[in-house]
Amino acid sequence: MKTRITELFSIQHPVVLSGMSWISIPEMVAAVSEAGGLGILATGVYNATQTREAVRKVKELTDKPFGANATLYFPGARANAKVLLEEQVPVINFSMGKGDWIVKAAHEYGGKVIGTVVNEEHAKKAAAYGTNALLVTGHEAAAHGGEMTTLVLVPNIADAVDVPIIAAGGIGDGRGLAAALSLGADAVAMGTRLMNTKESPIHDNCKRLAIEKGSDDTVFTTRFDGQPCRVMKAPGADKAIRRGLSLGRAFFTSREVAQMMGMNHLKMAAGVTASGWKTIKMMAFMANAFKAFRLATTEGDVDKGVLPLGQVTALVNDTPSVAEVIDRVVAEADTVIERLRGL
Numbered sequence: 001m002k003t004r005i006t007e008l009f010s011i012q013h014p015v016v017l018s019g020m021s022w023i024s025i026p027e028m029v030a031a032v033s034e035a036g037g038l039g040i041l042a043t044g045v046y047n048a049t050q051t052r053e054a055v056r057k058v059k060e061l062t063d064k065p066f067g068a069n070a071t072l073y074f075p076g077a078r079a080n081a082k083v084l085l086e087e088q089v090p091v092i093n094f095s096m097g098k099g100d101w102i103v104k105a106a107h108e109y110g111g112k113v114i115g116t117v118v119n120e121e122h123a124k125k126a127a128a129y130g131t132n133a134l135l136v137t138g139h140e141a142a143a144h145g146g147e148m149t150t151l152v153l154v155p156n157i158a159d160a161v162d163v164p165i166i167a168a169g170g171i172g173d174g175r176g177l178a179a180a181l182s183l184g185a186d187a188v189a190m191g192t193r194l195m196n197t198k199e200s201p202i203h204d205n206c207k208r209l210a211i212e213k214g215s216d217d218t219v220f221t222t223r224f225d226g227q228p229c230r231v232m233k234a235p236g237a238d239k240a241i242r243r244g245l246s247l248g249r250a251f252f253t254s255r256e257v258a259q260m261m262g263m264n265h266l267k268m269a270a271g272v273t274a275s276g277w278k279t280i281k282m283m284a285f286m287a288n289a290f291k292a293f294r295l296a297t298t299e300g301d302v303d304k305g306v307l308p309l310g311q312v313t314a315l316v317n318d319t320p321s322v323a324e325v326i327d328r329v330v331a332e333a334d335t336v337i338e339r340l341r342g343l
Helices: 004-009 026-034 048-061 077-086 100-108 120-128 150-160 174-183 204-212 235-243 247-261 265-274 277-299 311-315 322-341
Strands: 015-017 039-041 066-071 091-095 112-117 133-137 165-168 187-190 218-221 229-232
Touching: 015 026, 015 039, 015 322, 026 039, 026 048, 026 066, 026 322, 039 048, 048 066, 048 077, 066 077, 077 091, 077 100, 091 100, 100 112, 112 120, 120 133, 120 150, 133 150, 150 165, 150 174, 174 187, 174 322, 187 322, 218 235, 235 277
Parallel strands: 015 187, 039 066, 066 091, 091 112, 112 133, 133 165, 165 187
Antiparallel strands: 218 229
16 A cells, blocks of 8 residues: 555555554564554653664664654653754654754755644644644544544645645544545554554553443543543543642652653752743643653553543454554555445
C-alpha cells in the first residue's frame, strides 16, 4: 500500500507508532519500524543524555526509518529536540508548541518533521512554515486529543492544507485505516492498539485492562493534567479528576520530574515560580500527571496511577506481536477497500 506518507518516509506500510511516554521506548520503536511502519520514540520523560542514548539504541536495533518526538511544553523538551537534531533523527515529531526552528534545522540535514495538531488553525500554521506532515489527533484518542472527532477533523484539515496527514484517534484495525484513507489521510497512528502487543513494555495489568474495557470506560477531562486529556476510568483517575490542581502535591511530585530531567529541584521550582501563575499552574498539573502516568504504565497501578487509554480500546481483544498487528491492519484495509470497489 503506497501513500504520500510511505513515500515521504520510505516505509512499507502507512502505520505509525504514537510516541507514548514509558511505552514507545527504543525496542518498541524498532519493532514497529522493522515491521514496515514508522516507530516514534517518546522523549518526554528523558533528559538530554538519556535521549541521545535512546536514539543511538534505536539505531543499533534497526536500520529502518524511525522518528522521535518532542512535546515542547515539557521541561527539557527544547534540549531534547536539539539532541534529536544533532543525532540527525530521520523524522522528528513535535507537539504542543511552535516547531518552526525544528523544521528549519531538520531540513538542513535532510530530515523530515511531523507536527501534531488538533485543529485547523494550528494545522495551517505548521504547514506554512514547512512541516512535512501533520499528525491529526481526534477526540477519541488516548491522552491529548482535540474536541473534534477524527471523522470530522481529518477531512477538515485535509481540505485546509496540502501536506500528508496521519490520522490518530479511534483507529485500531484495518477498517480504521481504510476509513482514514477515505477521509483524506495518508496514514494512521496507533497508540492504544500498539500499546497492547508482546513487545510493549507497559505493565501486564494494563494490557489486561485494555482488553477488558469498552469505549465508555474512558473519560475526557482538563482536570487531570490541565490539558484536554483522555484516560481510563479507574480509582486513580477518579481521585485525580476530583482533586484537580494541587500545588502542594505538585511540589513533592515535581522532585521526580526534576530527577528525571537531571535538574536541581529547588532551582527548577524557583524558575517555575518566577515565570508567573500560568506557568506555575501548567507545571503543577504536569508534575502530578507525570507520576500518575508512570505508576500506571510501569507498575500497573490504576488505584493511584492514571492510564491514558483511547476509545478504540473497545476493539482491542488480544495481545499479538507488533508485526502481527501491522500485517493484520494492512490486510484488513485492503479487503475493505476491495469490498468498497465492488459496491
